[in-house]
Amino acid sequence: MLSVRRSAGAFVAVAIGVALVTAATLLLASGRPQVPDRLARAAVVVQSPEAGRADSFAPTRPWSAARATELAGRLAGLPGVAAAIPDRTFYAQPLVDGRPPASDGQREDAHQGHGWSSARLGGLRLTAGEPPRRPGEVVVDRALGLRPGTPVTLLTAAGPEPYTVTGLLDAPGVHVADDVAATLAPGVRAIGLMLAAGADPERVGAEARGVVGGDGRVLTGDRRGALEPRGDARTRWIGMQVLTATAALAGFVTVFVAASTFAFTVAQRRRELGLLRAVGATPRQIRRMVHREALTVGGAAGLAGLLVGAALTPALGRVLVDVGLEPATFRVRYVLWPLAASLAVGPVVALLAGWSAARRAARIPPLEALREAAVEQRPIGRLRVAAGALLLATGAALSLGTATSDDARDGATYALYAVMALVTGSTVLAPAIVGPAVRLLRSPVRRRGGAIGLLVRAGALTATRRTASTAAPVLLTVAFAVLVSGMVLTTTAAYTAGRADNVNAGWIIAPDRAPGLSDRAVAATGGTALLPTTVFVTEPEPSTGIRPLNALGVDPAGFAEANRVLDVVAGSLDDLRGDDTVALTASAAPAPGLPPEPYPVVFADGERVPLRVVAVVTDISVPGDLLLPRAVVRAYDPSALTSTVYVRDRVDPPLGARIIDVPAWAAEADRAEDRLVWLCTLLLIGVSAGYGAIAVANTLLLAAAGRAADLRLIRLAGATRRQVLWLVTAESALVVLIGAVLGGAVAFAGLLSIRAGLAEQVGATVDLVVPWPVIGAVVGLCLLLAVLASVLPTWRLLRHRPARSAVGIVAG
Template sequence: MLSIRRSAGAFVAVAIGVTLVAAATLLLASGRPQVPDRLAHAAVVVQSPEAGAPADSFAPTRPWSAARTAELTSRLAGVPGVTAAVPDRTFYAQALVDGRPPATDGQREDAHQGHGWSSTRLGGLRLVAGEPPRRAGEVVVDRALGLRPGRPVTLLTAAGPQPYTVTGLVDAPGVYVADEVATALAPGVRTIGLLVASRAGPGEVAEAARGVVGGDGRVLTGGGRGALEPREDARTRWIGMQVLTATAALAGFVTVFVVASTFAFTVAQRRRELGLLRAIGATPRQVRHMVHAEALVVGATAGLAGLLAGATLAPVLGRLLVDVGFEPATFQVRYEPWPVAGSFAVGPVIALLAVWSASRRAARVRPLEALREAAVEQRPIGRLRVATGVLLVVTGVALSLGTATSDEARDAATFALYAVMALVAGATVLAPAVVGPVVRMLRWPVRRPGGAIGMLVRAGAVTATRRTASIAAPVLLTVAFAVLVSGMVRTTTAAYAAGRVDKVNAGWVVVPDRAPGLSDRAVAATGGAALLPTTVFESDPTSLPENRPLTALGVDPASFAAANRALTVVAGSLDDLRGDTVVLPVSANRQPSEPYALVSADGEVVSLRVVAVVTDDSIPGDLLLPRSVVRAHDPSALTSAVYVQDRIDPPVEGRIVDVSAWAAEADRAEDRLVWLFTLLMIGVSAGYGAVAVANTLLMAAAGRAADLRLIRLAGATRRQVIWLVTAEAALVVLIGALLGGTVAFVGLLSIRAGLAAQAGVAVDLVVPWSVVGGVVGLCLLLALLTSALPAWRSLHHHPTRSPVGIVG
């Protein structure tokens, strides 16, 4: 069986992998949508029809019109067991404090939402002071704002600042107005909550409600009401799911990689022991089964340890995910059976997968190996291994070409990741054959430690290529991943920013500040080209998917054309965009003068006429509408940006930035999360790489004690021996870093080519050298420590007490 020292490296690697997998799967199982507090007292909730959109688009449901809402509310109120049917109207409203939005409001979706007072019944909300709003101009606000009943307050609405009087306070974010005011501000409704009598069962009420609604919505009860959580929370939860899934997948992949390298190195060190077993009659099958049994023991024990550690760390990691923005504030860790069972099984499975190649190599050891005094490698890598390595490299190059020619950024990133994985695997397989040429290329730095010592460093690396390759493999993987992912993120961010700048003909941009958008009054004060986005839905019943959501931009055609360099009209004229008209991209397959119907934000069907067709990349949305049409059907629509030529004083809810700064921060929130995710992935891989390098060097040090003492007997000083082992460690890290960097740069160059083709502008290759330097420095530091400290300890013994032997 494996000794404790030899199995420690594999045990640590598997335990870390299972810890990450267990924590990630437990957090994944806990990521259930939560019922919003505002609707917690509504045992049954009726939601408007779902949008025909991908699961990760987080599009709102198609709203009911005012007439349809009134009809459904009346019929649902008559369902047996229902005490009240309350439509939940939501609109934009934000209280100003000292003339500006509060600093934290822009970070919470419900903090800048208004509702009718009757909506408070759905969440059991009660006044803590004052009275409900009963007429126009009265409002109830969150007492955290520091206001008192009877005091005036200014609400920022889509039209602009409006004066109100505070009549009451509640312990909840948002503002609440009289129901008549809410009806005017939010004619379209997406949710109707049903209050159920205590003697009635929610299931029976829900079944009766389904008969009323039919196909024009869906009825939710119990945990199913979690589908009503705010879109921002749903999006955050989805991002967290991607992060956790990627972490678990990367942990599994890197663990197999590291453990395979550890077992391969162990088998290489045990050639004489395995040869002795073969000499006394052990068959190759028995040797293979022995190695499998050792791996199974390591995997099972490490899996149990990792499971306990992962379960302990899960709550801590859950709070950290909430703090950095990968999970919503409602996230709570729950312990489910399937993540526990699955995580425990991961340990043995990873160990058996990792030991497969090493067990085949162990079975091929011949009995003659037991008679050899030297552990110098006798055989170069086999033809099958060369063929496998070449095939992987060719696959990686082919995927890199796919990256450079892909039309979609997401596909390009996927191709690049697969390409680098294939190239990393190929470089690892071929590493023993590549070590010699690389060492000869690095001849000058290798000689620097001093004549004979430099010669020994180079000779040791060239003659023990398998050992060198095994130690360099985790560095190769770590550096390749760090360079690829960090460079890909920074290069992509820079490319998108350059593409935005290239399309805008303006000097400055007015953007929201502490608010989700700009009001009409703010836009009017700027006098620039404004974009007023809203979500509409295709009303054609033959279109697939049904209720497909589209992003419509309300614009003034003249100012929009002047500010948009990318605008290319294929047919018709943009000047005709007035009244009930629409401009569509080529992909819509419509021609000028054709009718086009949409369901707007108020739930009404709007009949439009196509007046122009533009290229698909001409507009930052799906279609263009006159600004007046958007405002007429979406009272809460807010302007996302205003393009101006000269610097102006910004409105109270906005700020002004130059075009370059606007382009760089357009996706700032997403870029921040992506970069945090990138650093997390790099941290996982770098931690594994460092552990693998340390483990392998510690095992190598144990086998080289006699070798180092022999060098001392030959006249080398302790300082020279320390120089020898540290120079060897530094050389191995340098080899791994060079191979990993080369592999990653192939992927990055292909990504840059693909991004340049997509954006239509020159794209600079951006590599965060500080991150790469930190990763390489960590591997180098641990390599130096784990090679120098064991050597220094072994040299404290008198050299004449050492057995004489040569160990590769």
């Protein structure tokens, strides 16, 4: 009973789905944090206390210089420890021809400085020259093309500083004398332990935990991956979200497409299945037969998809690294559980897809074998109507959740689930929708379609299930493509407009090939600068622990003038002066109003400082959690870099800076993140559109093969080959039109809810950005494939002219 031709569509859909799931899960399993190269030789590393949630990517709370010295001394005295070396990191970027190298702005390690003793933690060795021993001496990467004894300018947080190269390393970054590093980075976040020969890292780690207690974490083995740079951790997290979404979408679309294919196959085999019922087959036997066919197809497709996915995973891993969805340290590893899980996906997906088709096949009456008419006698059942209505109601509820959400991440999640529910509900109810949709075209068809239009309309009304099955993949493709791209465009435009409206300035001074602006660059502009840093507070609830907060060092008067949305609800920003004052946002304040008690924070140098709260502002007033005098941030964070300077008039940008207008600055403020989001968008659109294309081609190829007798009869009735080809072309266009309209309606429902949610978040009207190019491209692709998949088999079928006798019989 199993036909290769009929099962080819389901086989291809399941195989591609399993291949995607295999690749995605293998990449997910490979995406564990990597030990930084600069700490690879330290078998045991003691890390300062964690702060924030696991996915906040906030730095750990640093130890003060005194506490780090004390810990290093006690750790160095442990049995098996040869040396305990504090690792200090600060900003230092070599200049080439007076400017930062073009590629350095994208490499975090290229603008990091360390003390020379930290080189031992990574096993670094000089390739030329000698170590730095005095202030003004530095060891640099030999890739810069410098020689020992030559001068080099390092761009630091203070500004350009002259240094002399004393040695070269085959690694990025710069190394200075330890005393200089202690001045530039007084706070310490890691202490590496170099072990004596034969020492057991786990035993040393256990003893080190007794020394550290609750004031840090002791990491050994692969657990040292927690020390990877925050930028790499964030990139890895984004990559994991993309891979998870791809695997989930692949699984959903695979079930969707395979179910549509199985349903279409069962519809084509109605007479065959009715004949089996007529000769005594029971409904249970029919269900078991369809289930066995689904298992056979799923098992074979799962094995094929597993092999293809495993073979393509290394290449996909390299692509993810190249486009920035995984850090440069990412390596593909073959793990057993993704392979086993992916192998099981094929049969499971096939069974889920074939379940509804098996139930429908078991209900085919025995007399169906005797019917010649192609008219579908039975409407969709009550259970199907109820299921479709429930799915539509669920989608509407999720859309309401999107519209009322005040969190962008939650809103996007609700929107995706809403479209999934609406797409599935629309597909379930599609046979009931096709009839009214086709009847709406009655007048245009009669006026312009002629006989071909009448046949197209009659065929769609006669076989509503077939029309719905072929329109379903188009619905899915258009809905997801329009939703994902429209969501990204609308969100980007809303945040860009909101960011630009909040600023009262003529121009923006932004970094150029550097992570930030130095103090000397800021002084040269004469504008209002934002100096960001991270501070830490201890929450009163023990379960909450240490909370990282984003602080901004500002000049209060200039900041108030440049900020259009500044709203002070308690106190006054005029009192933000001296070395012990702070202004909090409402969410960061411990209680409404000005708290009478001091507000203690831990700065980047590890020092705990009690501050007086002199003002409380609304959360949307500042792009952070609290405001500090700029001099306070600089005193406690020597490596902090200015992110933005607001200026009234155009000025010549200083070293390491560029000047742009406010709209351009607002548009590119999240350019790196927007680029990753667009890559994710294109990937998800590619998955859904690729599946949609396959499904459209498969279903129409099956439809063309199953209608061979009907098309020959039309040919014998006097229609020319060209007229028959126009007939199948018009039918394909109608199917694509119905699917595109339904998919567009579903997507626009999701986009409208997203727009409402964004308006709630930004507190302003948000324009809906419709991705017309994406709509045109996706609908055009579906139409092209639909026409080719129906016209080519028909053309092959009608290559030979009908026999004269047959024509004469029909004519008579």
